[in-house]
Amino acid sequence: MPFSFLSHLSCTRCAKTYDTSRLLNVCSESGCDGSLYAEYELPNLKRDETAGRDRTIWRWHELMPARREEDIVSLGEGGTPLLHAARLGARLGMWNLWIKEEAGNPTGSFKARGLGAAVTMAKALGATKVALPTAGNAGGAAAAYAAKAGLECHVFMPADTPKVFRIECEAYGAKVTLVDGLIDDCGRIVAERKDAEGWFDVSTLKEPYRVEGKKTMGYELAEQMGWTLPEVVVYPTGGGTGLIGMWKAFDEMEKLGWIGPARPRMVSVQAEGCAPIPVAFAEGKDFSVRFENAHTYASGLRVPKAYADYLILKILRESKGEALAVSDDEMRRGVVEMASSEGLFPAPEGGAAWIAVEKLLAAGKLDRSERIVIFDTGTGFKYVE
Numbered sequence: 001m002p003f004s005f006l007s008h009l010s011c012t013r014c015a016k017t018y019d020t021s022r023l024l025n026v027c028s029e030s031g032c033d034g035s036l037y038a039e040y041e042l043p044n045l046k047r048d049e050t051a052g053r054d055r056t057i058w059r060w061h062e063l064m065p066a067r068r069e070e071d072i073v074s075l076g077e078g079g080t081p082l083l084h085a086a087r088l089g090a091r092l093g094m095w096n097l098w099i100k101e102e103a104g105n106p107t108g109s110f111k112a113r114g115l116g117a118a119v120t121m122a123k124a125l126g127a128t129k130v131a132l133p134t135a136g137n138a139g140g141a142a143a144a145y146a147a148k149a150g151l152e153c154h155v156f157m158p159a160d161t162p163k164v165f166r167i168e169c170e171a172y173g174a175k176v177t178l179v180d181g182l183i184d185d186c187g188r189i190v191a192e193r194k195d196a197e198g199w200f201d202v203s204t205l206k207e208p209y210r211v212e213g214k215k216t217m218g219y220e221l222a223e224q225m226g227w228t229l230p231e232v233v234v235y236p237t238g239g240g241t242g243l244i245g246m247w248k249a250f251d252e253m254e255k256l257g258w259i260g261p262a263r264p265r266m267v268s269v270q271a272e273g274c275a276p277i278p279v280a281f282a283e284g285k286d287f288s289v290r291f292e293n294a295h296t297y298a299s300g301l302r303v304p305k306a307y308a309d310y311l312i313l314k315i316l317r318e319s320k321g322e323a324l325a326v327s328d329d330e331m332r333r334g335v336v337e338m339a340s341s342e343g344l345f346p347a348p349e350g351g352a353a354w355i356a357v358e359k360l361l362a363a364g365k366l367d368r369s370e371r372i373v374i375f376d377t378g379t380g381f382k383y384v385e
Helices: 057-063 086-090 111-124 137-149 163-171 183-197 210-224 241-256 276-282 309-318 328-342 348-362
Strands: 006-011 036-040 082-084 097-101 129-133 152-158 175-179 232-236 265-271 322-326 372-376
Touching: 036 210, 057 111, 057 210, 082 210, 086 097, 086 328, 097 210, 111 129, 111 137, 111 210, 111 241, 129 137, 129 183, 137 152, 137 163, 152 163, 152 183, 163 175, 175 183, 210 241, 232 241, 232 348, 241 265, 241 309, 265 276, 265 309, 265 348, 276 309, 276 322, 322 328, 322 348, 328 348, 348 372
Parallel strands: 097 372, 129 152, 152 175, 232 265, 232 372, 265 322
Antiparallel strands: 006 036, 082 097
């Protein structure tokens, strides 16, 4: 059996296909620029065949893009716990509240999943330098995996990003450039310079493989719930790679016969100071408008316009989900409540997800008996300053 059943890449907008033998960013069709998906000739793989493997994202290697085991660049990412949040849920009379705790990943966040896969494929396909814009955690993950792979890494981050993120990237050997602006301003610099500098751009959903690493959250979630899915997934959303990746995983698992057709309602949570997805969702639009004067202390949520916003909005509507925003003060309260109730010190993004549950319940959009999973995407220790 092949190590990977990767078949081709397909554009998520125009459906044009590409082979997988070279480095690619987005669709090259004129006027398209759509994000590319990795597609697989799904194997006759039984779900219990993966049970005894190491608990990393690569335990699902038949459904991951690396062609050979020796190509994998790994720091042990994935295999994070799904924790029953009994004391937190009791605050609202909810007895089936769960937290997918991503802070235990290498570099302290779920970004390790996506960048582990992206750097693996960048090196395998011949890249020697990678570059990306970051709000914080993605830069640290990219720098760490590039160090492991022996690649040069260039990170561009807003100048007001918490200092610990810059220190982390530099410790891993990355070249960090601070930019007076937001993450999309950083992204423009990468796009403008990448060809001349020989960088491969590993920006969110501007290359095909970060979403493959993130989709493993969906595989783990199904396995940890006995090969069923929860009724609701509450996901703090910046670029949205994890939400998109999990939806892709659900589709793959159904085709494999591992789960049935039922899907969770997907909930996208953003900050009131940077809420392009909730605004576009409420207005019934297929694309968001750049959110001007974006501000929030949750660095991962300060994304004025996600590159693949059209995929996020499509998934929210297909799943009969929701999009909502919470304030920074509410996030801070959420962090304290999660920490004091469950012994977890979440990033503000995780605090935002808990507050979203509270808001949705008050609005009559959740049932107390439903299985609800909130994602804590990273550690709160990086925000202590």
